[in-house]
Amino acid sequence: MREAGHYSAAMSLVTYELADHIATITLNRPEARNAINGAVRGELNAAWDRFRDDEDAWVGILAANGSVFCAGGDLRDGEGVVGTFGGTFWEKPTINSFESGMELFKPTIAAVQGPCIGYGLTGVLFCDFVIASTQASFSFPEVKLGTPTIVGAIRLPQRVGWANAMELLLTGEPMTAERAKEVGLVWRLVEPDALRDEAWAWAKTLTRAAPLAQRATKEVAWRTADMGWIESVRFGETMRKVVGATEDVAEGIRAWQEKRQPDWRGR
Known part of the structure; x- marks a missing residue:
């Protein structure tokens, strides 16, 4: 509810x-x-x-x-x-x-x-x-x-x-x-x-998962359907680096270390 x-x-x-x-x-x-x-x-x-x-x-x-x-x-x-x-x-x-x-x-x-x-x-x-x-x-x-x-x-x-x-x-x-x-x-x-x-x-x-990571994952799945394997991997690794620079990645690591649920901010 x-x-x-x-x-x-x-x-x-x-x-x-x-x-x-x-x-x-x-x-x-x-x-x-x-x-x-x-x-x-x-x-x-x-x-x-x-x-x-x-x-x-x-x-x-x-x-x-x-x-x-x-x-x-x-x-x-x-x-x-x-x-x-x-x-x-x-x-x-x-x-x-x-x-x-x-x-x-x-x-x-x-x-x-x-x-x-x-x-x-x-x-x-x-x-x-x-x-x-x-x-x-x-x-x-x-x-x-x-x-x-x-x-x-x-x-x-x-x-x-x-x-x-x-x-x-x-x-x-x-x-x-x-x-x-x-x-x-x-x-x-x-x-x-x-x-x-x-x-x-x-x-x-x-909503329990990191929203920016979700969006990047979905975009990789969507776009690589029409790409070759090498292009797909390169695109995916680029998206990984983009999301890796966000605050949510740092929060996810801290939450894992502190054994608590992460507080995602979508940034």
Whole structure:
């Protein structure tokens, strides 16, 4: 459960709550099954930008209010389906938001209840850990509407393997929570009333590690996927030296010597 002393900021369609170094970003359009329209997209992007830039936020949780996690893009609102790019589509392609691949190396958790569709699933796939209710389901229904799935098609095979990815991408049919756990899309499956507490407990576990070391480790894992071995090792050792100069490394050594828990400062 959340400890005393936290900060929350409510926007009309997305909420941002910070407590104990954990930022919870919550879709808050339950009357529309949390479908993503232009306004929701704008607030959601702003919330992720805030999390990325907030030095006191070490771990992020993506959640949703209501019985549906996300019904996908709002087909009545073109900005919700395609997005806005600060110019024409061709001038600035899609790397401008969390779900489309912004560079963010803080740990992230998705807490999924109910249907998680299209745009919602694309965002969930960018999270490091997916904790799902037994009542969750996952789908990319775009092919049933005559349009391709793009970012999901890029990301999903890396998470679940080729055939399992194609099962979702080429049929448009929903995948149950149990099947999603079987193929590796879901990391942990819980009963519906335990979902938020489970996500919070795991986030608390993650905050026990040094935040800058976590970010460097995640960045190494992310960037070296497309590097050769020598380049990967060189990049990793460079990151080790960068983090080695921080105050948290000295604190970690002192804490180990004094047989106590370290007091991380993120600097």
